Amino acid sequence: MPLVTSGELLHKAQQGGYAVAAFNVENMEMAQAVVAAAQELNAPVIVQTTSGTLKYAPPAVFAGMVERLAQRVSVPVALHLDHGSSLALAVECKQAGYTSLMIDGSTLPLEGNITLTRSVVEAAGGLPVEAELGTVGGKEDDHEARPQYTDPQEAVRFVRETGIASFAVAIGTAHGVYQGVPKLDIGRLEEIRAVVSIPLVLHGTSGVPHEQVRACIARGICKVNYATELRIAFSDGVKAALAAKPDAFDPKAYLSAGREAVRMRVLDLIRLCGADGNA
Numbered sequence: 001m002p003l004v005t006s007g008e009l010l011h012k013a014q015q016g017g018y019a020v021a022a023f024n025v026e027n028m029e030m031a032q033a034v035v036a037a038a039q040e041l042n043a044p045v046i047v048q049t050t051s052g053t054l055k056y057a058p059p060a061v062f063a064g065m066v067e068r069l070a071q072r073v074s075v076p077v078a079l080h081l082d083h084g085s086s087l088a089l090a091v092e093c094k095q096a097g098y099t100s101l102m103i104d105g106s107t108l109p110l111e112g113n114i115t116l117t118r119s120v121v122e123a124a125g126g127l128p129v130e131a132e133l134g135t136v137g138g139k140e141d142d143h144e145a146r147p148q149y150t151d152p153q154e155a156v157r158f159v160r161e162t163g164i165a166s167f168a169v170a171i172g173t174a175h176g177v178y179q180g181v182p183k184l185d186i187g188r189l190e191e192i193r194a195v196v197s198i199p200l201v202l203h204g205t206s207g208v209p210h211e212q213v214r215a216c217i218a219r220g221i222c223k224v225n226y227a228t229e230l231r232i233a234f235s236d237g238v239k240a241a242l243a244a245k246p247d248a249f250d251p252k253a254y255l256s257a258g259r260e261a262v263r264m265r266v267l268d269l270i271r272l273c274g275a276d277g278n279a
Contacts, residue, residue: 003070006078006100006223007128007165009044010199013222018274019202022046023266024082024227026053029255030234031066033262039073041267041276046078046100046223051085054093063097075279080130082225090120094127102130102168110154117162130201130223133158134170152191159196166199166223167192171216173204184212186219193220201225206232210272217274224273230262237261 009020025031025047038045047066054062063079070077080100081093090101103120105113110133117131134150150170159167169192172184193200199222205213206228213224241248241257248254270276 029259037266048082059096128165132168168201234258
């Protein structure tokens with residue numbers, strides 16, 4: 001089916017009490033794995049690319065690839081810009097065929113974040129826009145940040161003045177590989193949910209214990225982002241294939257092993273989010 005917007009998926013998830021799993025992909029094989037797993041579980045899914053990934057290949061390449069993959073399945077697939085670094089990139093993604101955009105002004109002062117985010121909402125022309133207030137810690141592409149939790153009262157103003165469709169909260173998650181077991185501020189999430197009505201998004205979820213993910217979904221998280229887990233799964237699959245056959249020279253052989261490893265991980269994460277059977 002044609003690509004859909006994230007807005008359609010997240011509002012249905014909000015009403016149904018589950019979350020749509022959103023997966024960052026780096027190449028064709030990872031995109032194939034994500035879409036295939038969603039089809040297998042009859043689940044909605046969001047395929048994402050970061051600003052760093054779009055330096056590796058431009059938005060038009062990923063848009064063309066994911067659009068064709070979506071046309072071959074019967075489940076809804078959205079294509080999302082994750083952690084967009086600028087208004088110009090957001091516009092380029094929209095023109096290329098992305099159906100959802102994120103602008104990340106979280107490192108700016110509140111006023112600057114509002115101004116940048118509002119400019120992307122205006123340029124999006126109706127496409128849903130996600131933005132973040134507070135800072136998810138860790139490293140995303142070339143950017144590294146210290147965590148700064150979302151202030152619920154600032155969140156009210158931010159959502160009202162920007163017109164965003166979904167809101168990424170900072171409650172203790174981090175990008176990359178965790179050192180130790182993360183402990184999320186579930187109470188803060190409850191405070192935000194009480195004053196913000198639009199769908200909430202959890203970033204940096206790779207490595208978060210399953211019970212904490214479920215607790216967040218029960219308290220209003222409608223979109224859960226995964227990146228590092230897929231990168232690790234793909235790399236481990238390729239490494240294992242090359243270790244078994246060190247003389248292999250056909251990329252299809254070892255890349256397909258990476259693809260299968262990602263597919264298996266995506267199946268688990270879609271089930272964790274409760275999205276299976278909700279296409």
